[in-house]
Amino acid sequence: MRFSQLLILALSLLLSCTSEKPQTRWYRGNTHAHTVICGHADSTPEAVTKYYHEHGYNFLILSEHNHFINPDSVKMPVPLRQDFILIPGEEVTGHKIVHSTAMNIDTLVDWTFEHEQVAKIIQNQVDGTRAASGQTILNHPNFEWAVTSEDILPVHDLYMFELFNGHPSVHNDGDENHISTEKMWDELLTKGMKIYGVSSDDAHDFKKIAPDESNPGRGWVMVRSQQLTPAAITEAMNHGEFYASNGVFLQKCESQNDFYTVEIDEAATMAELQLPDIFGKKVAKQDDGFFIELIGDNGKIITTIAGKSARFKLDESSSYFRVKAICRRAHKNGGSEEFYAWAQPVFTDERR
Ligand SMILES: [Zn+2]
């Protein structure tokens, strides 16, 4: 073999090695927003799209109640960023207050199914969404206390639910008689379900901004994908390639060779938390700063690290591990407020 042939062989080997690892990046999106079409939100599909386009999001679902907004019918902002898309969707709004986002559907999903069991209504929405080529996010389970973890557990082919929803009346944190959506998540994960936590706005009010309004910018997801297309983003989310946030950004969250590495993106987080209309969860006065929790079976906090990065060794002591990154600061009315990034669970059992 001549030297030039050797060189070509070496170069092609090098190229095949380097091209093995596909390039991914984080895409910011909101999976839940309303428009004037539903009759109780204040902005047109175009104005809602413009808001998210202007605020640096990469994708948006106009998830209207029992109404399919075809993205082709929406006039897009001009000039349009190349890294912004609409994903077709609907908020399937069914009996017994079972609501779900039908993500990346190609047609309207029926919502009229009635049954005395909530689980059957959820299953009907999941099946109808899959028949329309989409995937389901079960929405705001604690809204009107409509859906419990017992209702969710028997459902098949459901991989996402709203762990956090920015609407002021959905009770993410539960009350004295009802568990929080985060506790619900740990119950489902402990009982063997493979389900990922989504954070969304459920925005209705784009004109008046206040803590008790249903405003944009409250909850979003960061999706790790090679491509920004409706299919790629939906597929990535349905396989847990994302984290949920209401204020904290991550630079890294990945598990490799039994180690789980997390790094908080301090610059992006601080930039977000400087915004005037961002509201955290009010808690008792505690130390300010960044914290990273490792959580396992039954929602047990296994360890808490003070700081912006952590590396955890995963073993068989828990059937799943998940990480919650916290930014805590003083609240202007006393006490502290917290913002979070919720990374998706990593499984150590047959769900891996
Ligand atoms: Zn809803």
Ligand SMILES: [Zn+2]
């Ligand atoms: Zn909604």
